[in-house]
Amino acid sequence: MSRTMTTVALPRPIPPHRSSSGIVTLSSPISLETINTQQVSSAAPVPIPNKHIPICPTGPAHPHVREPNTPPPSPGREDERRHRSSLLHPPDKFDHLEAGSLALYKIHPADVAASLDHLSKQPLPEPSQVFPWFHGLHPCNQIQQTFFSTRSKPMRQIPSCLRGITVVKADGDLSTSRLKGAIAPSEFMNPCADGEFIEVDPRQGFSVRNFQIQAAKTAITSDIIVYGEDVGLVRKLGWEIASAQSKWRRKHESLPKYNTFICVSPFRDFEKRHSEIVSIDSEGRLTGAVVDFFHQERLEMYTMTKATEVSHNVWMGPTPEPEGEEQQQFDVLIECSDLGRLNPAALQVIAEGPNDDTRHTYLDFPSSGSILPPTWSHAEADGILETCKWLWHLSHGTLPSKSDTDVDGDSNMSDTSEATEVETNRPRKILIHCADGYTESTMLGIAYFSYSTGRPVPQAWLELHTMMKRNFFAYPTDVSLLTSIAPRLLHESPVCADKSLLEITNLVKHEPKWIASLDGSFPSRILDYMYLGNLGHANNPDLLRAMGIKQILSVGETAMWRDGELEEWGEDNVLAVEKVQDNGIDPLTKEFEKCLEFIDRGRRNGTATLVHCRVGVSRSATICIAEVMRTMNLSFPRAYCFVRARRLNVIIQPHLRFAYELLKWEEMLQVRRHRAENAYDARHPVRRELEWGEIAREIALMNRPYAR
Incomplete structure (x- = not known):
């Protein structure tokens, strides 16, 4: 007797998704070897899909001041x-x-x-x-x-x-x-x-x-x-x-x-x-003699999103260069984009095709956030599941047995159907990719990771980030879509072939508390021990615990937790920097030492720290840049690009004064290193890579494509 699974959209609030349609995608990533030989006219970076510049409120004036701060x-x-x-x-x-x-x-x-x-x-x-x-x-x-x-x-x-x-x-x-x-x-x-x-x-x-x-x-x-x-x-x-x-x-x-x-x-x-x-x-x-912001950011992004294997023979990464060596390593390349379509039949044709076919196949798939609830149809849900199914068979070199398919060509959903596979073909190496390596491929990546590992969607979401070390950016629509098809992902997964419908139902029924408050995006991993996020992330302590984050650094904003949560978390694991608004007036340099010592305390204790303000792009980003400069011995321009790339789709926006303070912080760090390493050397300890006017000019040019 056959059984069917119903796809039901969960009632989650879905903010509108900013489509990347009409925005030129990022060209193929450059490599360290080609940085000195690329033509500027052809290699100049173009906008990255879906990035946005958030609004940073200046905050109220201090109450004891009658006139402007x-x-x-x-x-x-x-x-x-x-x-x-x-x-x-x-x-x-x-x-x-x-x-x-x-x-x-x-x-x-x-x-x-x-x-x-x-x-x-x-x-x-x-x-x-x-x-x-x-x-x-x-x-x-x-x-x-x-x-x-x-x-x-x-x-x-x-x-x-x-x-x-x-x-x-x-x-x-x-x-x-x-x-x-x-x-x-x-x-x-x-x-x-x-x-x-x-x-x-x-x-x-x-x-x-x-x-x-x-x-x-x-x-x-x-x-x-x-x-x-x-x-x-x-x-x-x-x-x-x-x-x-x-x-x-x-x-x-x-x-x-x-x-x-x-x-x-x-x-x-x-x-x-x-x-x-x-x-x-x-x-x-x-x-390459002078740091270039555009290319430095692209190098950081390429390093961060370099293709990695997330499941057997299935990789995720950025779109490789056409006809390049990396592209030739894969048999099937699936590009996720706003123009992509569901086409699992094309994967089936490859799987059932001749074993000696060595041609590279290029397919597409809808981008993250492009299948919008509650308008999705059963056909779209079926298409995602069928895509996962044929990705599995291609990557394992198997085919479903003939009994798994009915006379109409549809998959039979009997209790034993998924347990039978026939090894008839060579395994294919598959790359799921998009322009920047994370934005548009996230939905398919999480769906297939859940399907191929038998993990419920929340666990797959978490482990793709923590265990597979993939940085990704999902939308609220992805949360709703993936949690809706979660039962089917597990039911049809070969890994769960021995589980009953009741067992699968129980797996997906008990969601972790953090998923209900998830807006799709995790805090951004800047370093293994330091994450950058917003007030919403700080207000989700269950998510932070699940990610291995046990310290919170609040810069100018305070998380609102339920009674008893602070005591459970530990007051010593929370540091609040007060009276610092994003107003271009309040200085932040004087807080650097205290903040960085707190972050370093977490590192020494083997845990990570969430650094947040309201939006997670100015005050908290400034602290993160200061830490990257300190611990990695990077100049301000290079540390800025390092953090900017790892904040993913949300563009960091330290205001002018914070940026200038970071350039002065670079001086201070150089003086300290000079004193520690060359105490009797008379040479001047300071040397900037770029001057203030050029740094500001480059930041403005980088932000221009995303201004609305």
């Missing part, structure tokens, strides 16, 4: 006059050209390289000296002005403690022959005026994440080097910049005098003698 008063002029030294100031040693009151200074590649190297070793001003000016304080922007200013003090003037170096490529083409940190003239010069800087401060709106204006703001507080091989173009732009500097200085009389330098040497001189500052060579190839 503000930074400390402006430092005195004596403090601000402590400029960073520069090899370009004073410019007396350089030959110069004069035109009235304006002057251009000639500079050679060796001096350009030496000046940039010297600048990288100069400590940055303290955050209190440059904020809130870096946020952007346009005189017409009343919202921004009101938020950052007190009612009794004038607005902060341009900090006179700044003296940077801005490198400008005269022709504006940054896809070739680009020096470290070089920008285009259009990024800070007004094309509609003769020799004037752009007014980049936003005229309206409020934001503490104006990364896109930092390169221009840095330029007006810098000596500027214009380079290029077209002498006429370089000189013309040089005079325009010198004029803009003069006008800006007349408008802001307290500013130091910044100068303009021109370099018309052939670019091959930089490539031959100063390759350490060449970011993109004259052929348009990344050199």
